Amino acid sequence: xxxxxxxxxxxxxxxxxxxxxxxxxxxxxxxxxxxxxxxxxxxxxxxxxxxxxxxxxxxxxxxxxxxxxxxxxxxxxxxxxxxxxxxxxxxxxxxxxxxxxxxxxxxxxxxxxxxxxxxxxxxxxxxxxxxxxxxxxxxxxxxxxxxxxxxxxxxxxxxxxxxxxxxxxxxxxxxxxxxxxxxxxxxxxxxxxxxxxxxxxxxxxxxxxxxxxxxxxxxxxxxxxxxxxxxxxxxxxxxxxxxxxxxxxxxxxxxxxxxxxxxxxxxxxxxxxxxxxxxxxxxxxxxxxxxxxxxxxxxxxxxxxxxxxxxxxxxxxxxxxxxxxxxxxxxxxxxxxxxxxxxxxxxxxxxxxxxxxxxxxxxxxxxxxxxxxxxxxxxxxxxxxxxxxxxxxxxx
Amino acid sequence: xxxxxxxxxxxxxxxxxxxxxxxxxxxxxxxxxxxxxxxxxxxxxxxxxxxxxxxxxxxxxxxxxxxxxxxxxxxxxxxxxxxxxxxxxxxxxxxxxxxxxxxxxxxxxxxxxxxxxxxxxxxxxxxxxxxxxxxxxxxxxxxxxxxxxxxxxxxxxxxxxxxxxxxxxxxxxxxxxxxxxxxxxxxxxxxxxxxxxxxxxxxxxxxxxxxxxxxxxxxxxxxxxxxxxxxxxxxxxxxxxxxxxxxxxxxxxxxxxxxxxxxxxxxxxxxxxxxxxxxxxxxxxxxxxxxxxxxxxxxxxxxxxxxx
Amino acid sequence: xxxxxxxxxxxxxxxxxxxxxxxxxxxxxxxxxxxxxxxxxxxxxxxxxxxxxxxxxxxxxxxxxxxxxxxxxxxxxxxxxxxxxxxxxxxxxxxxxxxxxxxxxxxxxxxxxxxxxxxxxxxxxxxxxxxxxxxxxxxxxxxxxxxxxxxxxxxxxxxxxxxxxxxxxxxxxxxxxxxxxxxxxxxxxxxxxxxxxxxxxxxxxxxxxxxxxxxxxxxxxxxxxxxxxxxxxxxxxx
Numbered sequence: 001x002x003x004x005x006x007x008x009x010x011x012x013x014x015x016x017x018x019x020x021x022x023x024x025x026x027x028x029x030x031x032x033x034x035x036x037x038x039x040x041x042x043x044x045x046x047x048x049x050x051x052x053x054x055x056x057x058x059x060x061x062x063x064x065x066x067x068x069x070x071x072x073x074x075x076x077x078x079x080x081x082x083x084x085x086x087x088x089x090x091x092x093x094x095x096x097x098x099x100x101x102x103x104x105x106x107x108x109x110x111x112x113x114x115x116x117x118x119x120x121x122x123x124x125x126x127x128x129x130x131x132x133x134x135x136x137x138x139x140x141x142x143x144x145x146x147x148x149x150x151x152x153x154x155x156x157x158x159x160x161x162x163x164x165x166x167x168x169x170x171x172x173x174x175x176x177x178x179x180x181x182x183x184x185x186x187x188x189x190x191x192x193x194x195x196x197x198x199x200x201x202x203x204x205x206x207x208x209x210x211x212x213x214x215x216x217x218x219x220x221x222x223x224x225x226x227x228x229x230x231x232x233x234x235x236x237x238x239x240x241x242x243x244x245x246x247x248x249x250x251x252x253x254x255x256x257x258x259x260x261x262x263x264x265x266x267x268x269x270x271x272x273x274x275x276x277x278x279x280x281x282x283x284x285x286x287x288x289x290x291x292x293x294x295x296x297x298x299x300x301x302x303x304x305x306x307x308x309x310x311x312x313x314x315x316x317x318x319x320x321x322x323x324x325x326x327x328x329x330x331x332x333x334x335x336x337x338x339x340x341x342x343x344x345x346x347x348x349x350x351x352x353x354x355x356x357x358x359x360x361x362x363x364x365x366x367x368x369x370x371x372x373x374x375x376x377x378x379x380x381x382x383x384x385x386x387x388x389x390x391x392x393x394x395x396x
Numbered sequence: 397x398x399x400x401x402x403x404x405x406x407x408x409x410x411x412x413x414x415x416x417x418x419x420x421x422x423x424x425x426x427x428x429x430x431x432x433x434x435x436x437x438x439x440x441x442x443x444x445x446x447x448x449x450x451x452x453x454x455x456x457x458x459x460x461x462x463x464x465x466x467x468x469x470x471x472x473x474x475x476x477x478x479x480x481x482x483x484x485x486x487x488x489x490x491x492x493x494x495x496x497x498x499x500x501x502x503x504x505x506x507x508x509x510x511x512x513x514x515x516x517x518x519x520x521x522x523x524x525x526x527x528x529x530x531x532x533x534x535x536x537x538x539x540x541x542x543x544x545x546x547x548x549x550x551x552x553x554x555x556x557x558x559x560x561x562x563x564x565x566x567x568x569x570x571x572x573x574x575x576x577x578x579x580x581x582x583x584x585x586x587x588x589x590x591x592x593x594x595x596x597x598x599x600x601x602x603x604x605x606x607x608x609x610x611x612x613x614x615x616x617x618x619x620x621x622x623x624x625x626x627x628x629x630x631x632x633x634x635x636x637x638x639x640x641x642x643x644x645x646x647x648x649x650x651x652x653x654x655x656x657x658x659x660x661x662x663x664x665x666x667x668x669x670x671x672x673x674x675x676x677x678x679x680x681x682x683x684x685x686x687x688x689x690x691x692x693x694x695x696x697x698x699x700x701x702x703x704x
Numbered sequence: 705x706x707x708x709x710x711x712x713x714x715x716x717x718x719x720x721x722x723x724x725x726x727x728x729x730x731x732x733x734x735x736x737x738x739x740x741x742x743x744x745x746x747x748x749x750x751x752x753x754x755x756x757x758x759x760x761x762x763x764x765x766x767x768x769x770x771x772x773x774x775x776x777x778x779x780x781x782x783x784x785x786x787x788x789x790x791x792x793x794x795x796x797x798x799x800x801x802x803x804x805x806x807x808x809x810x811x812x813x814x815x816x817x818x819x820x821x822x823x824x825x826x827x828x829x830x831x832x833x834x835x836x837x838x839x840x841x842x843x844x845x846x847x848x849x850x851x852x853x854x855x856x857x858x859x860x861x862x863x864x865x866x867x868x869x870x871x872x873x874x875x876x877x878x879x880x881x882x883x884x885x886x887x888x889x890x891x892x893x894x895x896x897x898x899x900x901x902x903x904x905x906x907x908x909x910x911x912x913x914x915x916x917x918x919x920x921x922x923x924x925x926x927x928x929x930x931x932x933x934x935x936x937x938x939x940x941x942x
Contacts, residue, residue, distance in 0.1 A: 066498060068440075113688060120438050120644075121688055123498060124636050127440070128684055131633050132677040139675060255629065259506050266499065306518060309510040316507030323489065323496045323503070572805075579795050579806045586793035589756060591781040591810045591858070698797070 005343045013344060028180040032173025040176045042284050044244040047179045050280030051186055052237025053264045054273065059230035060262075061270030062194055064206030065114060065223060066123040069130030070261045073103050073231040075253025077238025079137060082153040082248050083146045092157050092243065099239045100232050107231020111224040130258045134250035152249025155242055175243055182240070186233065191273050193229065202226055203271075256312070263319045269329025278330050282318075287311035401667060405544035408537075410666040411659065416550040416619065418658020419557040423612035424628075424635025425642060425650035426564070427605035432644045433581040434594075434601045437486070437497045441504035442609050443632030445481075447625060448508055449474040449610025450524075450617050451516050457524045464526060467614060471607045478606025479599035486602070487595065513625040520624040523617030527552035553615050560608070561651055568647065577601065581645065630677060634661075637680040641687050643697020652695065657683060707769060709734045709894050710755070710862055715763035715773075717747075717754040724750040726918040727763070732862060735892035737884075739905040739926070741935075742915035748898040749790055751915065752864045755896075756780055756787050767862070782810045786855035790866040790898075794847050794854070796840025800831050803839050803850055807857030817857070824853040827883060845876040852880075856887065865897045869904070877901065881908055906930050 006013045032040055052074050059067050077099040084090040084098065113125050137147040147153055161174035169177070193199050201222045242248065264283050268275025291307040294300040300310065326333065400406035424442065431439045439445075449470050456466035481504070489496045527533075527549045535551070538544035568574035579587040580597040588594050609628075616631055617623035638657045642649025660683060661676045687694060708731040717725040724747045732738045742748050753759045757777045765772040772780050781787065786807075795803050801821065808817045825832035828849045834842060839850055848868060855863055868884070869877040885908045887893055899905035906912055912929035914922035922932060929935055 064495075066495065068502075113685065117688055117692065120436075120494065120498075121640070121692065123438065123440075124640055124684060125681075125688065128633055128637065128677070128681040131630065132681050135630075135677045136675070141675070256506075256509075259502055262499065262502060263506075304514045304517065306513070309514050312506050312510035313514075316503040316505075316510070319503035319506070320485070320500060323499050327492075327496065572809075575798075575802060575805060576809065578798060578802075582795040582797045583793055585758075586789060586795065587806070588777045589758070589781060589787045589789060589793070590806050590854075591778045592806070593778050 004341065005345060008344050016342070016344075024184075028177060029167060032169035032176055033167060037170055037172040040170070040172045041244055042288070044172075044176045044179050045241070046277075046280040046284045047176075047183045048237050048240035048244055048280075049261075049264065049283045050237075050276045051183050051240055052234045053261055053268070053279040053283075054187065054190055054276035055230040055233025055237065056261050056265045057268075057270060057273065057276055058190065058193070058202075058233065059226045061265060061272065061275075062199065062206065063202035063223060063226035065226065066120075067110075067126045067227070067230065068123055068255075068258060068262075069110065069126035069128075069133070070230070070234050071253050071255060071258035072130045072133035073107060073234030074238040074241070074257065074261070075133050075137070075248070076106055076231075077103055077235030078241050078248040078253065079147055079153060079238075080235070081239040081242050082155040085157060085242075086153060086155045087146050092239070096236060096239050099235045103231040103233075103235025103238075104228045106235075107228040108224060110231070111227025114223045114227060115220045127255075131255050134254045137253075138250045148249070150250060152247045152252070154247045156246055157243055159243075179240055179243055182236075186236065187273060187276075190233070194273060198222060198225060260315060263315045266319060266322050266327075266329060269331035272329060272331040275329050275331040286314065290314055400542070403542065405538045405542045406666075408544045409542075410662050412544075412546055412550060414659040414662030415655055416553050416658070417662065418638075418655035419553050420612055420616050420619070420631065420654070421634040421638040421657050422557055422651045422654025423560070423608055423615070424631055425638035425654045426560070426647065427608040427612065428635055428639045429642075429644060429647055429650040430601045430605040430608070432639070433647075434577065434584070435482075435486075435490075435598050437494065438501070438636070438644075439504075439602070439605065440498065440501040440632070441508060442501075442605065442635070443613075443628035444505050444508040444512070445474070445478065445606050446609030446613035446631075447623075447628045448477075448512055449606070450613035450623055450627065451512055452610070453524045453614050454516075454521060454617075454623060463524050466524065467526060467611070470610050470614075474606040474610040475603035478609075479603035481606075482599045482602035483595070487598065509625060516625065518625060520622035523621055523623040524614060525618055526614065527618060529618065529621070549618060553619070556611065556615065557651070560611070561648075564604075564647060573600065633677060634680055637684045639694075640684045641694055643694030645698055646694065646696035649694055649696030708732060709736070709768055710896065711764070711766045712751075712755070713764045713766075715751070715754055715761060715765060717750050717759045717761045719750075719759065724759075724918055725754060725761075728754075728915070728918070728920055730913055730920065730923075732894050732896050734861075735888070735894050736911065737888050737895045737897065737909045739897045739899055739902075739909035739912045740915060741899065741902050741905070741912060741929070746915045747918040748915055749866055750918075752787060752866050752896070752898060755864060756785065781858070784858075784861035785864060786858045786860035786862070787864045788851045788855040788866060788868065790870065794839040794850050797838060799836050799838055800842075800850055801835045803854050804831075804857050807854035810858060820857055820859070824856060827887070828853055844871045845873070845880075848872060848876075848880065852884070856891075856893070860893060862894045862896065865895060865899075867898055867900060869899060869901050877904065881905075884908070 006016060031043060035043075052070065055073065056067060056070050059065050080099040080102055081092065081095040084095040085092060110126060110129055114122050117125070136142050137145075138150045143149045159171055159175050159178070161169060161171050165174065167173075194202070205222055238248075238253075245252075260283055261279075264279025265275070267282050268278035287308055290311040294307040294310045300307070322329065424446070427442050427446075428438060431437060431442070452470040452473060453463070453466045456469060457463055461469070485500055485504070486497055489500055529547070529549050533548040534545040535548075536543060536545045568578060576587070576592045577597050577600060579590065579592055580594050584594060587597075612631070612635075613623075613628050616627055620627070634657060635654070638654035639650050640653070641657055642651070642653025657680065661679050664679060665675070710730075710732040712728050712730040715725055715728040715730075716723060728747070728751055730738075730740075730751070740748050740751060750759055754761045755765055755772065757772060757775055757780045761773050763773065767780075767783050767785065770783060772783070795806060798806065804821050804824065805817065808820065811817055825835070830846050831850055831853060834846065839847060842850070852863075852865070852868065855865075865884075868880060872880065881904055884895065884897075888895055888908075897905055897909065906926045906929060909926045911924065912922075912926050913920050914929065914935060922929060922935060924932075
């Protein structure tokens with residue numbers, strides 16, 4: 001079977017894109033009509049997580065910087081919204097810009113050391129931020145800010161479906177649609193960002209810092225922006241989370257959720273935008289079905305009363321399996337599958353292979369889903385211990 | 397300021413408890429450093445592996461094995477476990493750089509943490525107690541008031557740290573194995589050309605680190621009186637902070653860094669009593685930040701980390 | 705002709721996609737000193753690395769009839785090859801004596817090791833003076849002596865020397881080569897030397913090879929190589 005070749009930005013391409021968007025919109029509108037409020041709650045949670053995971057993709061996948069404190073950004077957004085809504089009577093929508101700005105600020109602060117520090121030091125700092133955050137909110141200093149301490153901060157956000165909305169959906173369904181619209185906008189912005197000059201600089205910096213610096217990319221600027229934007233997405237993800245769950249507590253925003261974000265990112269594909277959706281789906285449905293499945297097996301049920309723990313084991317196993325066998329994640333696999341039917345060629349590539357056959361077509365996604373050599377980019381061959389590629393490959 | 401600021405017994409008590417906690421951080425920092433020196437990786441599952449080791453001691457104790465023998469068995473098992481993980485899980489990722497290895501240790505973190513909680517529950521258990529830890533098991537030094545005393549547990553922990561440092565020093569400086577380990581740490585490729593089995597040195601580092609971690613977790617449980625699946629999460633951060641302070645590739649640095657961090661974390665809240673609550677993690681974070689921004693190689697470290 | 709100690713036939717080597725050696729044939733006899741000349745990037749260092757299994761290699765490398773291609777470095781060097789890498793690669797944070805002991809890693813004869821340490825101290829008295837100093841703090845010439853002594857501690861049958869004169873003053877280089885000549889004569893250690901200083905190297909080598917873009921373009925006795933016109937223009941400058 002021959003695949004269709006479509007030039008990126010051409011009219012056909014736009015038609016395909018339009019069709020895809022339409023389909024997505026249709027799914028969003030139909031889900032509330034067709035499924036239960038319980039399922040809608042789950043899908044809403046998928047949205048909140050996907051937005052947060054997307055933030056991690058931006059800093060780790062695209063700019064190659066290890067961030068082990070994403071749970072703190074998520075928590076910052078959630079707590080900001082919870083406190084402003086519960087204690088100060090703000091509307092949810094009004095809290096989001098505040099949460100976003102605070103996230104941006106914290107991300108910037110964490111990103112500043114990144115200007116001077118690399119790799120493992122950065123990992124240690126972000127790890128410390130991620131582990132310290134839930135402790136701070138449960139301490140007196142957090143209580144003074146209204147975090148509710150160890151018990152957590154309850155918050156009630158209930159939306160009524162407005163009268164002008166024609167579809168017959170529940171209030172829960174209306175919330176889901178609004179969340180989907182917000183997430184759609186955030187994903188659209190992220191796509192634009194990674195295709196912009198700064199996004200390409202991020203990737204260039206990740207793949208070869210020295211070469212990027214020579215070609216006029218200012219590493220400091222790019223790294224800090226990546227961290228700040230990543231934190232902003234994490235923070236908004238936290239605000240969205242409160243539309244699905246009426247409480248945020250230190251245990252929600254602990255180091256474990258950071259680990260789950262990371263697993264979700266790797267699962268979908270670190271250097272992809274759309275992979276965050278797969279990650280979000282996994283974060284919601286994997287524990288749900290694991291718990292159900294473990295509850296049915298008497299052997300497992302007798303081991304613990306917390307079947308959620310089995311999900312964590314599975315997360316860990318998935319992470320290892322993906323690092324070993326699918327290091328660039330599921331999305332590149334899926335785009336590879338799509339390329340058997342439809343190949344989208346960026347204009348530059350088309351110019352090279354004019355009239356090119358389907359098999360030699362350029363990268364789908366305009367090179368965004370380029371098969372990443374390793375998660376977070378390849379190692380610098382000149383790195384002190386990495387040795388030369390062949391050399392290390394030969395070792396033992 | 398604390399009203400007891402000019403009371404020597406109060407200050408001495410702060411210093412002793414700081415050093416005792418610091419010794420625990422030093423043990424974890426040593427584990428981190430021993431892995432880092434040869435492989436240039438940080439094992440973020442170090443704390444969870446340690447918790448698993450401490451639970452092994454607990455389990456053996458529950459089956460009637462005397463506590464010191466149980467610790468010995470657990471140390472050997474931990475060594476084998478650590479070395480095996482390096483060979484089986486980490487080594488194949490070695491050539492792919494730092495990030496996949498970090499991810500693999502995070503995966504280990506998740507798996508071990510959850511498995512410990514599944515098998516031993518999420519509720520704390522009574523810790524194995526290698527040292528006499530009754531209320532009267534202490535040496536009174538100043539009768540006070542306020543009194544100043546050193547508990548047998550604190551003394552035991554400091555003694556373990558000293559014994560370990562001496563043992564490590566002998567192992568690394570006076571044995572052929574240690575020479576090979578240091579050669580690999582100094583220049584991996586040159587060591588390979590000398591015929592040193594580099595891979596085995598990695599396994600050795602991971603194994604020793606795992607055993608040290610188990611010891612640390614056992615002592616952490618001893619001081620806390622209880623052991624649970626999250627016992628080591630915060631301690632790992634303190635250990636990392638101590639390793640950062642001392643320098644990631646320095647064994648004496650890890651010891652000094654751990655003790656110094658313990659002192660800072662005991663003395664600062666003890667003197668500035670307006671600091672409410674337990675903000676030790678925040679203090680550790682600030683220490684790490686200041687060190688990294690002022691002197692990234694730490695107090696005793698040599699190489700600076702340049703890998704992403 | 706007896707079987708050569710080292711025989712490379714059709715050796716190809718590549719770093720990733722970049723092929724650096726394109727079919728090298730080279731031999732070193734027992735006790736023979738062979739020099740490998742060539743421009744920067746011609747593949748001299750890679751040839752030594754290929755022998756030690758430090759780069760992806762095809763073809764055949766045999767040490768006294770034993771195939772080395774595909775074997776791990778640590779296995780190869782235990783077969784009697786010592787590699788003194790470019791830039792010396794001494795262990796800076798170990799002291800001089802520890803460096804020498806690392807060189808003897810594969811040996812089990814404790815007394816022999818002690819005797820050899822004293823012997824090389826005799827040959828390189830500078831090292832004896834600094835035996836408990838960290839190698840990283842020594843001068844370039846001293847580090848080079850240490851690297852060579854360390855290489856000899858393994859009691860190799862074949863010593864691979866990569867640019868031993870690099871960064872050394874002329875007079876030190878001459879002293880070093882004089883010592884290498886003594887070692888070769890007294891110990892009959894075979895040597896394969898990569899060297900920029902062609903004149904000096906040819907003056908004590910038995911045979912020479914010239915490598916260009918990954919292929920051997922000229923080989924012969926030291927005198928033949930020195931006598932070749934192209935060779936003279938390219939490397940000797942007259």
